[in-house]
Amino acid sequence: MFALRFCCVEWMKEENYMFRLSEFRPALLQWLRENPRAVRPTKFYNIALQWLQEDLPDLSVSRQRDRLQWGIPVPGDPGQTIYVWPDALVNYLTVAGYPEGHSQWWPAARHVVGKDIVKFHAIYWPAFLMAAGVPLPQAIYVHSHWTVSGQKMSKSLGNVVDPLERSQQYTAxxxxxxxxxxxxxxxxxxxxxxxxxxxxxxxxxxxxxxxxxxxxxxxxxxxxxxxxxxxxxxxxxxxxxxxxxxxxxxxxxxxxxxxxxxxxxxxxxxxxxxxxxxxxxxxxxxxxxxxxxxxxxxxxxxxxxxxxxxxxxxxxxxxxxxxxxxxxxxxxxxxxxxxxxxxxxxxxxxxxxxxLNFLTRYQGENCPFKGRTLGPDTGILFSRLDRTEKAECKPKKSKKVK
Structure with missing residues (x-):
């Protein structure tokens, strides 16, 4: 027998600050079309373009302070907290010295991001920068994820790979x-x-x-x-x-x-x-x-x-x-x-x-290494590895709480 539990949806309304993201849709489209290598690989560039083919709703950039205690208060309005993504993305600028010293680094900015946060970096972030009059990043490099034995890494499955442990076992x-x-x-x-x-x-x-x-x-x-x-x-x-x-x-x-x-x-x-x-x-x-x-x-x-x-x-x-x-x-x-x-x-x-001039003697030129005494033999270049059960990644059954 299964017991069904019904939950009632409670509608709530609150006032927040909004960023007029919709007004930047034409500029974002122009930027991407004029810079086909702005988002790489091409697969994610096309995904960003596809998002801009549709309506782009305005973005809420704050939350009420009474239900979100942590975070940065909105300047001039202590009753509101800045939404996490404007806060997080602006760190790219502040770490480069914004607003006084960032110009030394910022025109060459290149972001490396996971595929699950492409929209924040390829849509929201460029729009924020356009609004602030700050140059856009040179490129946004997007990477996919690592799975383990075909499954997403999960603490409940016990298949999370510890990179520090593996680097000690296999060397960095x-x-x-x-x-x-x-x-x-x-x-x-x-x-x-x-x-x-x-x-x-x-x-x-x-x-x-x-x-x-x-x-x-x-x-x-x-x-x-x-x-x-x-x-x-x-x-x-x-x-x-x-x-x-x-x-x-x-x-x-x-x-x-x-x-x-x-x-x-x-x-x-x-x-x-x-x-x-x-x-x-x-x-x-x-x-x-x-x-x-x-x-x-x-x-x-x-x-x-x-x-x-x-x-x-x-x-x-x-x-x-x-x-x-x-x-x-x-x-x-x-x-x-x-x-x-x-x-x-x-x-x-x-x-x-x-x-990297290869085999210069073959080309009739001098080789600066000919006749040189080899360096000392300091051992095996890379030691062969043995399989150990301890390191083997296998999905584990999650424990059920009765």
Missing amino acids: DGLRYFLLRQGVLDTDCDYYDDKVIKLLNSELADTLGGLLNRCTTPSINPKQVYPSFCGLCFPTEYVRGSPERRAVPEDYRLVESVSRLSAEVEHHFENLQIYKALETVSHCVRQTNVFFQRHAPWKLDRNNPQDRRWLDTVLHVALECLRVYGTLLQPVVPMTADMLLSRLSVEPSRRGWED
């Missing part, structure tokens, strides 16, 4: 890499620990870390140097049938991929598609591992001059690839990238975007 670099590698801005993404472990073991520990280890192991690189590149072994064009010229067509495809990598990563970063940037880097890392495996430098005879030149060339190409990967990965895994670049003896002053 590891957790950041996973979130940026798997996160898609315009779609909710699913989190579970097995996925984190498999991804980090595959891409950071095995593929990237394994490549660095193979290139710097004393059995392959006994002098622990950044070896020289031989143009006869790896000419700028593929030549078949010469014993000295050992590069094969797949090697040239690797050089092409890594040569355009920085431009591709920059493009994806600018479009907030960091997962695509990391996917592109990961693809090149795999290509480099295949290159290294294909030519098997451990089988070459260092006492044979031709073998020695080719072995050094293979190492030079692989180390150049690693230098590029380490430089590009700095925003995502700064500690890991620093360890990689330090192992290659790349000083901090040569870790910028402008230093």
Whole structure:
């Protein structure tokens, strides 16, 4: 048997201050149409435009003080409290020094917001700024949400992921890499620990870390140097049938991929598609591992001059690839990238975007790293992770109170 409980609706009326949001609808439409990248990704830009196709009601911006004790009193009217969103949004200005010192920062303002508060940032906030005569933000970046095993995070389900706990378990670099590698801005993404472990073991520990280890192991690189590149072994064009010229067509495809990598990563970063940037880097890392495996430098005879030149060339190409990967990965895994670049003896002053000239010896130019002694071996680049039951995210049954 089920007992039904009926509730009566009590209508209430109160006086509040209103913001004439409806008057700003034409200006908001013009702003968005003239700035198609003002709200990104495009999915949320179109949602904001759709809201403006309909009537835009005026917005209540205060509540009666007798039923809302906390909050900021309306200036000149202590009986009213400012509604939370005008209060919250204005903090963007005040933290930048408004009204005296904000102009140094404010024209370059860029907001990063969740998809559930798009209307407040893409409609209400620009209208407030227009009314105050303050320049609008340069861009509003919108992101979707993380779910856990297909479900929304909830305290009652017990499936909330503690980022501090996970960063200790997977390292800050590891957790950041996973979130940026798997996160898609315009779609909710699913989190579970097995996925984190498999991804980090595959891409950071095995593929990237394994490549660095193979290139710097004393059995392959006994002098622990950044070896020289031989143009006869790896000419700028593929030549078949010469014993000295050992590069094969797949090697040239690797050089092409890594040569355009920085431009591709920059493009994806600018479009907030960091997962695509990391996917592109990961693809090149795999290509480099295949290159290294294909030519098997451990089988070459260092006492044979031709073998020695080719072995050094293979190492030079692989180390150049690693230098590029380490430089590009700095925003995502700064500690890991620093360890990689330090192992290659790349000083901090040569870790910028402008230093990404790849394989300059192949182009007939000088390589500033040739012959340089490698940095000290400080251990494993990224340690493999083991699955632990403690960290596994599983929905828990909520307790029922009888």
